[in-house]
Amino acid sequence: MIALRLFMSLALFSSVAFAQASAPVFEVASVRPSQHQVGPDYNNQLTYSTAGFTARNITLQRLSAEAYQLQLKQVTGPPWIDQNEYDIEARAASPATREQMAIMLRSLVATRFNLKQHNETREMRVYELVTDKSGPKIHPIDSSETATPAAGFHFRGDLRQLADLLAIQLSIPASNNPAEPARASTSPIPVIDKTGLAGTFDFSVDIHPELGTDMFATWQRALQDQLGLKIESRKEGLPVMVIDETSRIPTEN
DSSP states (O other), X not given: OHHHHHHHHHHHHHHHHHHHHHSOOOSEEEEEEOSSOOOTTTOOEEEEETTEEEEEEEEHHHHHHHHHTOOGGGEEOSGGGGTOEEEEEEXXXXXXXHHHHHHHHHHHHHHHSOOEEEEEEEEEEEEEEEEOTTOOSOOOBOTTOXXXXXXXXXXXXXXXXXXXXXXXXXXXXXXXXXXXXXXXXXXXXXXXXXXXXXXXEEEEEOOOOOTTOOHHHHHHHHIIIIISEEXXXXXXEEEEEEEEEOOSSXXXX
């Protein structure tokens, strides 16, 4: 029995070690505090490519959300994680998918920010992105296909990415002053993709915000009329990443 337990422990250790060794990591990564902080209206500028990841004035909250494919409200920790800003240039050794890039980002936040975290499930208000009763009016395209953007709000990506984008859009309050631009909330309600539609989509939405009308009503109308989708409000248990320990200053490049 002891020999069997020893064998199983060694096998488990070997499988964990193999998984850690085989997990993709960035070949080169520069992580520095931003020289000039720009605040919540302009920070978190990020760009993905098959070659790597670039971010300007990104917060650790947003970086962690990208790494674990969560939305901002699903990441919590010390108060400064949504205030301090960093510039990041990370390059992969070979072309990588978004899923592989997320795994690389997990390694980056763990090693460069000494991040330690645990996961919980918390009940919270969410919006669910679902198909309308008439069915979807959009269809996936070949990922290598290049589409010509039409007028309006252009989107290209999967519907999880659309849900992430909608979480920000829906947090913009109604405006009653055309001279004063409305700003998105720094703590948007999560939007969860429940459409069941897989693949890459490329489309434009003709959207016209109106004075006195919030973005929820504006987007709800556009989603139903133009995309065959809609948003429903729910309360449900969502995974939450709790940052227990982390460093404000990343380790040296």
